[in-house]
Amino acid sequence: MLDSTSQTLQSTNLMHNAAITRPPLAKAVRPVTIIAAPRLVSRFGGTIVLASETFQYTGSFKFRAAYNVASRVAQDLLITASSGNFGQALAYACMLLDKSCIVVMPTTSAQVKIDAVGQYGGTVELVDVRVKTREQRVRELAAEHPEAYVASAYDDPVVIEGNATLGEEICRIPFPLDYIVAPVGGGGLTSGIVSAVRRSGKPIRVIGAEPLLANDAARSLKAGRIIRNETESETIADGTRTLSIGQHNWEILKDGLAGIVEVREEDIVEAVRLLFGLANLKAEPTGALSLAALLASPELCRDHVVCCVISGGNVDPALYRNILAG
């Protein structure tokens, strides 16, 4: 009844992971978890598969990029700005590689994300984004530490390549996918997925899912140039509060995305609930954006096979309880 190769794969990975207290052994990312929940499929009508990165090391896809960056730069100190998940990922990657890092985070970041950066050995620098942008604080820190490498959470070819490994895994699914839907913040994830899909030669269209409250990417796509938000959005999808898409990401996304679905906050919340109730999956709001896009645009899954990328699962228990309460 079972394919014996699965255990080999999972366990190869497991061996790295089990070695968490012996850092240098953790050299690979965890493969994406593919879930095709029958009741979720029934709810939407089309064929939906979930590609979940909630069990990736540090709880989100960001580890793919972070590990790629930390292992490829020569510097021993890395500085980054992050709403949380890239910070955790870079902190853990640096711990595994015997490096150190400073993570600039907005004061509004989810507390679990702030705590986690610290637990993974990173130094947290909180910034009130109403007073000073994260980028400004990063520049100050870089001036204080000229020996450090400043890592972008998205606007960097090495980040995009790290994230492309997720796209490669999804493209290897031997099932004809029509769409891959993934959240858009700085554009690091979608540009990685678009790169992988292009290399695969498969006719899969990549759709971005972005909160209406932080729709700079959707507006950029319409305008044909990068449009920046004036201030950081207060969308519940905290992973998409970046001010704009990165330049490297834009070069790939401007004609690489088949579209962006702009998602209302209530659809994000409902998507988190549906993943909980019909797929047993704990997703953070940003992670649920792709399913929320199907609530906003149900025609996407009508007669189509759609892969929704659930990008991460790190969410404060208090917020999650409120979401479940409806």
Added chain:
Amino acid sequence: MLDSTSQTLQSTNLMHNAAITRPPLAKAVRPVTIIAAPRLVSRFGGTIVLASETFQYTGSFKFRAAYNVASRVAQDLLITASSGNFGQALAYACMLLDKSCIVVMPTTSAQVKIDAVGQYGGTVELVDVRVKTREQRVRELAAEHPEAYVASAYDDPVVIEGNATLGEEICRIPFPLDYIVAPVGGGGLTSGIVSAVRRSGKPIRVIGAEPLLANDAARSLKAGRIIRNETESETIADGTRTLSIGQHNWEILKDGLAGIVEVREEDIVEAVRLLFGLANLKAEPTGALSLAALLASPELCRDHVVCCVISGGNVDPALYRNILAG
């Protein structure tokens, strides 16, 4: 960075799953999801890996047994008693195999489980277990439907063999496990795992995790014979409210288990929270029993490699919210 075999495995499985609306294609169980969350490992000190069945079809390991039973008996109508997860699993297995089933459930079952049985096409028969046992109601229904097969959720060699597939998968992890810890209700899961471990020839000890409030299995092991609870327990771990271990299970467990850890309700609740917070895993209370056993007996993971079986994830949102509220 990635092992390409993983996708093959997962996708083979996916193809079955994506075919949910075309029932006969779903012929295999989903492989267990192996998760080794670094922060959870740090919290306990030993090396813990999670073997999660929360993404198994119908959300728990029970589908392994249910599909094995439904596909191997000649009858087209199956009747069973279940606190919920076996009911869902049998209903879905019967749907996939164009059979029908009646599921006798206690009125105290989690509402999500009652709903799910119906959504999977099963007929639910609620029974107030203070008035009549599930077994009595099953006997009545069997008399009404002499053409039906009465399926036990645990006390049946075909059930045990179905569950043994999970043990086989865990045994194939190429990492030396000292312990496998799994919840004990009727004993179907642990007897399946013990059978698989014995066949593997590996020196892995299997430990049962049972609520102190429903400790018939622990008392049976001490007494050397099956001890029955007088009435169904009100433990939060609703999957273990069965009155006693089954006879077939007992024959395997009486000298197959290395021990049973009796778990307090507060440790079950704390384990659900830890899985949420440190592993991004949504588990039902019964599913968290194995991790709760490590809270109760921390010496189990000291200098040992322990695989905790997370048996299922089907939990009412209201209950889950209360648990997270702590």
